[in-house]
Amino acid sequence: MSLSYSEKVLKYFLNPVNVGELKDADAIATEGSPACGDMIKLFLKVNKDTKVIEDIKFKSYGCASNIATASVITELAKGKTLDEAKKITWTDAAEYLGGLPPVKVHCAVLAVDALKTAIENYEHTHGLLKEKKPTDEKIVRERLKHVINPLTGLDVLQGNLIKDIKIKDGRIDITLNMAKNNQFAGNISEEIKERLEPLWDVKEVNIILQES
Amino acid sequence: MKKNLYVYLDSNATTRVDDEVAKYILNFYTNDYAVASSQFSHTPGIRAKDAIDKSRYLIAKAINSSPEEVIFTSGATESNNLAIKGVAFANLNSKRKKIIVSKIEHFSVLHTAESLEKFGFEIEYLNVNHEGFVDLNHLASLIDDNTLLVSIMFANHEVGTIQDIKNASEIAHKYGAYFHTDAAVAFLQVPIDVNLLGIDLMSITAHKIYGPKGVGALYIRKGTKIEKIIEGGYQEFNLRAGTENVPGIAGFGKAVEIFSQEDLKKVRNLRDYLYEQIKENISGVYLNGASDFNKRIPNNLNVSFDYIEGESVVLHLDMRGIAVITGSACFSRSLQASHILLAMGFTHERAHGSIRFGLHKYLTKEDIDWTVENVKEVVEKLRKLSPLSK
Numbered sequence: 001m002s003l004s005y006s007e008k009v010l011k012y013f014l015n016p017v018n019v020g021e022l023k024d025a026d027a028i029a030t031e032g033s034p035a036c037g038d039m040i041k042l043f044l045k046v047n048k049d050t051k052v053i054e055d056i057k058f059k060s061y062g063c064a065s066n067i068a069t070a071s072v073i074t075e076l077a078k079g080k081t082l083d084e085a086k087k088i089t090w091t092d093a094a095e096y097l098g099g100l101p102p103v104k105v106h107c108a109v110l111a112v113d114a115l116k117t118a119i120e121n122y123e124h125t126h127g128l129l130k131e132k133k134p135t136d137e138k139i140v141r142e143r144l145k146h147v148i149n150p151l152t153g154l155d156v157l158q159g160n161l162i163k164d165i166k167i168k169d170g171r172i173d174i175t176l177n178m179a180k181n182n183q184f185a186g187n188i189s190e191e192i193k194e195r196l197e198p199l200w201d202v203k204e205v206n207i208i209l210q211e212s
Numbered sequence: 213m214k215k216n217l218y219v220y221l222d223s224n225a226t227t228r229v230d231d232e233v234a235k236y237i238l239n240f241y242t243n244d245y246a247v248a249s250s251q252f253s254h255t256p257g258i259r260a261k262d263a264i265d266k267s268r269y270l271i272a273k274a275i276n277s278s279p280e281e282v283i284f285t286s287g288a289t290e291s292n293n294l295a296i297k298g299v300a301f302a303n304l305n306s307k308r309k310k311i312i313v314s315k316i317e318h319f320s321v322l323h324t325a326e327s328l329e330k331f332g333f334e335i336e337y338l339n340v341n342h343e344g345f346v347d348l349n350h351l352a353s354l355i356d357d358n359t360l361l362v363s364i365m366f367a368n369h370e371v372g373t374i375q376d377i378k379n380a381s382e383i384a385h386k387y388g389a390y391f392h393t394d395a396a397v398a399f400l401q402v403p404i405d406v407n408l409l410g411i412d413l414m415s416i417t418a419h420k421i422y423g424p425k426g427v428g429a430l431y432i433r434k435g436t437k438i439e440k441i442i443e444g445g446y447q448e449f450n451l452r453a454g455t456e457n458v459p460g461i462a463g464f465g466k467a468v469e470i471f472s473q474e475d476l477k478k479v480r481n482l483r484d485y486l487y488e489q490i491k492e493n494i495s496g497v498y499l500n501g502a503s504d505f506n507k508r509i510p511n512n513l514n515v516s517f518d519y520i521e522g523e524s525v526v527l528h529l530d531m532r533g534i535a536v537i538t539g540s541a542c543f544s545r546s547l548q549a550s551h552i553l554l555a556m557g558f559t560h561e562r563a564h565g566s567i568r569f570g571l572h573k574y575l576t577k578e579d580i581d582w583t584v585e586n587v588k589e590v591v592e593k594l595r596k597l598s599p600l601s602k
Contacts, residue, residue, distance in 0.1 A: 019597055034561040037521055037541040041599035059599035063523035063542035103547055153560050
């Protein structure tokens with residue numbers, strides 16, 4: 001099995017770089033879910049004036065290619081401005097690693113998505129958006145597509161977990177089709193908040209669960 | 213790190229061939245290489261036939277059947293195909309159109325059963341509980357007078373759970389259905405008496421009991437209405453055409469002949485020790501499969517580790533000279549998590565974190581200690597990386 005990975009992938013798998021968390025991160029993004037087998041959490045520290053990514057760290061629950069691609073993406077992004085970092089693609093990471101087995105390409109895509117989301121979150125919270133679109137249900141739903149129910153492996157929209165979405169004066173109320181005592185209620189609520197709170201005009205995200 | 217130690221722990225997939233078996237097989241490639249085409253053959257041909265007869269006798273003795281009820285095949289996959297398709301095709305004119313299998317069967321049973329849908333058969337799937345035991349109440353509720361065949365594996369290859377075969381076959385027979393069991397990982401690991409357990413058809417294989425790959429057998433109870441699925445000559449009582457794999461069949465018999473209960477006891481003890489040591493040294497470990505170790509095959513342990521994904525564990529251990537496998541989606545060709553762990557009601561996360569240890573007679577206590585030491589290091593290393601660790 002190890003033979004299907006390039007030497008570079010194995011090198012980064014054994015000795016990943018930029019692993020860890022940033023306590024004073026300016027932006028955080030999580031992509032994937034343990035249910036899918038791949039999950040990455042990315043932390044950014046950005047220079048306010050130059051917009052250069054000064055530090056970047058990641059944590060990964062996932063296979064070898066997930067760990068290796070996350071390593072490479074962080075290595076490529078470090079020292080770049082946000083606009084430069086946005087241009088990094090999964091093919092850049094895959095090429096840098098000497099290729100990935102076709103079934104593992106999604107790992108590279110996931111790592112790049114995490115970087116893009118983290119940058120986007122930074123732009124939302126630091127007033128860098130070029131075009132300030134007011135948050136509506138469509139934007140909320142788009143972001144909720146990335147929140148996965150660990151039990152089914154489906155996102156919360158596909159899994160019919162979203163009962164209602166209300167948006168008013170910077171406050172979002174999400175009602176879930178999920179009982180308070182469900183073992184994943186805390187987990188999913190937290191992930192939804194993490195997805196929606198960075199939006200530029202959102203001040204508060206409130207999750208409403210069903211009485212058990 | 214001990215450089216020259218390689219600890220193979222994938223024995224539920226396959227085992228190394230015993231030296232005595234390998235030596236015995238070689239003779240049928242280089243000396244007694246004739247085929248057993250007829251009982252009135254030339255001398256070398258008769259020697260080949262004698263070798264096959266001897267193996268057939270040894271296997272029959274091991275499961276308390278008659279030798280004529282044992283048909284040699286290319287392995288358990290073919291045996292499962294022959295059992296299910298063979299019975300289905302021989303009974304196409306019967307009103308019985310229902311086939312019931314469990315959800316945790318090997319793909320060679322699941323996909324074979326599915327393939328019969330296009331011939332008008334209806335396939336029903338039995339639920340299992342959290343420990344991998346087939347729900348026999350579910351069987352009782354699905355079975356009817358239109359059921360042709362019930363197929364429930366003897367023991368599961370991933371989680372090791374041994375089924376209540378006696379009660380399952382009783383339910384099948386009450387409705388006049390045939391009962392088939394895939395005993396690929398159970399044969400010789402647990403005592404099997406086909407008469408006592410009411411088994412009509414049973415698939416077994418050589419390569420999980422220190423025998424060669426590419427040879428298996430199907431036990432077919434006398435009187436079972438079945439037809440061949442590979443057309444050709446009249447070999448194997450006209451139920452399986454093709455030149456017999458004489459070296460393989462001879463090796464299968466030899467492996468059965470020398471299989472030792474003492475070795476089996478040793479394997480069981482090492483397995484128990486491995487589990488004890490893992491529990492003692494690593495936190496966040498969950499046992500997958502039967503918690504009553506008397507209801508698990510002696511050579512299997514399957515556990516899940518919190519917060520980490522199995523492919524990474526497998527790869528790290530491989531680089532350290534330890535061979536295990538995982539039920540994680542990342543590991544499989546299809547990117548699907550183990551259908552067995554999911555059928556048992558586990559989250560994808562638990563399936564992704566599962567590791568299977570398959571033990572065998574060549575292991576020592578030192579191998580197990582070294583394995584535990586490395587598993588602990590790898591699990592800790594990966595947990596440091598994991599965003600889920602607390």
